[in-house]
Amino acid sequence: MAKSSNKHIPLRICAICRVRGSKYNLIRIVKSPDNKPVIDISGKLPGRGVYICPDSECIELAKKSGGLAHALGLRNIDSDSEFWLELENYAKSFDDTNLADKRLRAxxxxxxxxxxxxxxxxxxxxxxxxxxxxxxxxxxxxxxxxxxxxxxxxxxxxxxxxxxxxxxxxxxxxxxxxxxxxxxxxxxxxxxxxxxxxxxxxxxx
Ligand SMILES: [Zn+2]
CATH class of the missing domain: 3.30.1330.30 (Ribosomal protein L30/S12)
Incomplete structure (x- = not known):
């Protein structure tokens, strides 16, 4: 049996803090055809994806700085947009599910x-x-x-x-x-x- 020395982990960069991480540890967001930010839970939505850490600091900063809108090519994302609440909630659940998927692969x-x-x-x-x-x-x-x-x-x-x-x-x-x-x-x-x-x-x- 061959040794598994060539493990390939796809890396992505958080658009806000610029830290590089496994794409499984980041949230992918895409721009919908009607110019809205959409959380890509399946990881399969078409279009250019922007990644963000599932943590509140990055999300807060994304909201305040407009960095996420900019990375997506949007003019802005309203601070009272439902999107932010969705993103915060998804980020909270992200750790557990991500861990389980990771454990499954392990x-x-x-x-x-x-x-x-x-x-x-x-x-x-x-x-x-x-x-x-x-x-x-x-x-x-x-x-x-x-x-x-x-x-x-x-x-x-x-x-x-x-x-x-x-x-x-x-x-x-x-x-x-x-x-x-x-x-x-x-x-x-x-x-x-x-x-x-x-x-x-x-x-x-
Ligand atoms: Zn980040």
Whole structure:
């Protein structure tokens, strides 16, 4: 097994304090077609994204200085705009959910190192024990249909993020033996994930 020495963490810069951080630790904001700031919770909204730290100092400064409006190419964002309240609330929840998503990726990485990770449809198909399947939220229709045969979790992680966690390229689907400690850890984490989708009502009972 190859060592995971080439871990790639996408970095972004906070438009306000100019500190560089993992994009998973920053909030992405885009300009809507009707020139309003929009919090990009999915991380997938089109357009040029501006990043800001999920902390009250940066948000306060963004409000006072107009720095966020400027970075987005807007004339200004009214200080009584609902956007600021949304941003503050989202920033508050951000730490926990972000941490859970990060932990999920860490557990996937650990399970790979332990040799417990099944990557790709063929490996999962040929595995004879019960598994917990995890698919990227931007996986293909075919993969999604295949996953429908299993107990499946769709966290808010992309193919790129899943690939990084699994230490392979173009990973759309992974699985862990349900009996493994890793699967149990992930199931415990799912309470805190920022986005989740279980298929099957009694999926994990
Ligand atoms: Zn900042």
């Amino acid at each position: 557990v996937i990485g650990l399970s790979r190192k332990a040799g417990a990770l099944l990557i790709g449809v063929d490996n999962i198909k040929n595995f004879t024990h019960k598994v917990l399947v995890i698919i990227a939220n931007d996986c293909s229709e075919g993969v999604r249909n295949f996953a429908g045969n299993y107990k499946t979790l769709t966290p808010s992680i992309s193919i790129q993020e899943l690939s990084e966690a699994a230490g392979s390229r173009g990973v759309q689907i992974i699985a862990l033996p349900l009996s493994s400690g890793f699967a149990k850890k992930i199931l415990n984490l799912t309470q805190q994930l920022s986005s989740k989708n279980f298929e099957g009502s009694n999926a994990f009972e």
